[in-house]
Each structure stands twice: as structure tokens, then as C-alpha cells.
Amino acid sequence: MTIFKPAGWLRALLAAALAIAAGAALAHGVSEPDKGFLQGAQGLHLLPYLYLGAKHMVTGYDHLLFLVGVIFFLHRMKDIGLYVTLFALGHSTTLLLGVLNGWHINAYLVDAIIGLSIVYRAFDNLGGFRSVFGLQPNKKAAVLIFGFFHGLGLATKLQDFALSPDGLIPNMIAFNVGVEIGQLLALGMILVLMRFWRGTASFARNAIRGNIALMAAGLTLAGFQLAGLITQ
Template sequence: MRPRWILRLAVLVAGLIPLAGAALAHGVAEGDQGFLQGVTGVHPVPFMYLGAKHMVTGYDHLLYLAGVIFYLRAFRDVAAFVSLFALGHSITLLFGVLSGLHVNPYLVDAVIGLSVCYKALENLGARGFPDPRLAVFGFGLVHGFGLSTKLQDLELARDGLVANMIYFNIGVEIGQALALGVLLILLGTLRRRDTAPAVGQNANVVLFAAGLLLFGVQITGFFVT
């Protein structure tokens, strides 16, 4: 990493520190928790809504998704990478909740922060990384555990759980599609500017700083909580 990037990174991390409290608070909204803990039976629309809401408000997932598609131009490439990510987080979201396998949420979110850093470094031209498709699928598995741990902290009724989790996951995919549409519009606008290369480089430095902050906050939470 070049010296000027290190300076930018230090300034950005310092500027993002006030957001640390929000990062620790990331999870299922309090009002939604009451619904999830009190509902029994199958409820397709509410669970799809909650899944979509969680995705479009999940800044960690959106940061990683933005990094994944940042330099992709062909629609088939965007579809391939996003599908791999979706497959990964669908597997662990459903498996984690339905099997009861619980992973420490601070550790999962710390790795999610690192996934953002990883993708930013890859976009900045760092060498020695494995096949990007394999990495996207692997980090998708981690992001899915991030979703499942938020739900496992609640006492979900077993009645209708399988169907409700499938509907929740469908909602996650709907939310991801909506977020993807917005990101593609923003990136398309960026690419038409003369300053696109410089802005793209700076944007990925910001992405790296945000991922580093997320990692720091969550790993601190793991040790102090």
C-alpha cells in the first residue's frame, strides 16, 4: 500500500470511529424482535419483509457487495458473483438457524469486516489472492452465519420455523436485488466521469477503512463482552 493511501486510511478510520457504537448495535431492530419472538405458524409476507429489511439496512453486507461488483461491467459477471454470494449466505443462514449451530456473533462480524478489507485490497490491485469466485462464495458462507446469529439470539418458535426461515431468506435475496440495483446505478454514473479511475481508487480506500473499523469494533466487543 502506497504511503498516501496509508495517510488517507488513518484519516478515514479516525473519522469513522464515532460510528463504532452503531456498528456494535447492528442486529435485528427491537420492534422486529418482539414480532419474531411472539409469532407462531407460517407467515410468508412478514418474514420476507424482515429478510429484505435486514439486507438493505445491513451496512456490512452492502459494503462487501459493493466491493464485489465495483469493477464488474458485464451483466453475466455481476450475476455470477452475486449468485455465488447469495448461495453461500443462503446455505449458512438456513443451516445455522435450523440446526442450532451457533457461532459467536462478534467473531463472525469481525470476519465480515475483514471480508470488506479483503475485497477492497483486491480491487486496489493487491496480488496473491485466490480465485475471486471461490473467495466470494466463502465469504458468502460467513455472511450467512452473520445473519443466522442475529436470529439465534432470539427465541424463535419451532412451529413454522422451517417455512419462515425460507421466506426470510427469500426476503434477503429480494433486499439484495434492490440494493444491487441502486449500487449498479451509482457505479454506472461513476464510470461515466473523467475522474473515474481516481475516484474508484479512493472509494476502495474508504471501503478498506470501513472494513477495518468494523473488524476493530467487533473484535473489541468479543474481548470485552
């Protein structure tokens, strides 16, 4: 792979930071119509919750950036399926437990950790742990652990709406199923784009740049959330 020149590093960092800064405050955002529905819904609403779960994952760019980092250098579908399953297991567990048990965790803190999970994965893709620290953390365990935090990010947003206890458990299961459907849809699109990119000569030249950009995006997301934590 072509080694990055300093100017290239700067351009990638700046471009990614500007792109994320334009919408960082909207991470895990919920539209006004969706807010109205969540705050007023009583009883079973399986299909609407299924839809909202899928919509949240497909439009949740922090989750999508992490998934891009996870599969960036994975080629075999067996490996992709294993890592995505670990991620799904992690965020499904804490999403359900967080909402049903009423875990109240600061949303800024959780979202900052989610931003740092993107940084972690991109740094790992670049071989940073081996070259800087002389060790290699367990990749599968890291994906599972960060999956727990991504699920908490979903749970903290749902807790903002004082969901009705009437039908809460089946509604949350439907929402979680929707999240998994959304993840599969998003993953399919990501895999198509990645397969196309890997088939071009530019992938080898720009793979390092791509992961540097992921790191910059994650740092920007984490920075915005930490700023919110400090100033809330």
C-alpha cells in the first residue's frame, strides 16, 4: 500500500471531520413524527416499531461507520457473518435489557464511546496496536463489547420518550427485529460498494486513507458528544 504523505493525512482528516461535523448532533436522532408516535403509543404496535428499528439502523451513521470498519478487510462471507453476528448479539442484548430494566446512562457518554469504537476499529485495521503497543487485542471480543455500547446508545434514546408499559416487551422485541433487518439491509449495501471498490486499483492505494478518514470521523463524533457531556 502507498504510504500516506503528511498532506494526504491532513486532507483526509479535514474532509472527514467536516462531513461529520455537519451532522454530528443528529447521531441517534429521532424525527418529530417518530417522537410523537413513541410518546403517545399505547398497546401493541409491532409493525411501526419494526419499521422504526430498521429506520434507525439504516440512518444511524455511527453504527454504519463501525460496520464499515469491521468488514473493511474481511473477504470471506463466513468471517463477515461471524463478526456481524457478534455485533448484533451485543447491541440486541443491551438494547432490550436497557429499556426493559430502565438503565439510565448518560447519552452523551455512551455516544462518545460509540464514536471511539469507530476510532478503535480503524486503528486496528491499520495495524496500530501491533506497531505502537506490540500487541493485538482480540478482534472478536472487541466487536462484541462495542456492540454492547451501540445497543445502549439505542436504549438511551428510547428511554427519553417514557414508553408506555402496555405492550412494551413485544414492542421492544419488534423494534430489535427491525434493527437487525436494518442492519442486514445496510450491510448489503456496504458489501456491494466495498466489493466494487476492492475490484479497482484505487483500493490498495486508498485503504490507508479510508481508515484514517474513519478514525477522523470517530474522533469528531466523540468530540461533539464529550463537549455535550461537559456543557449539559
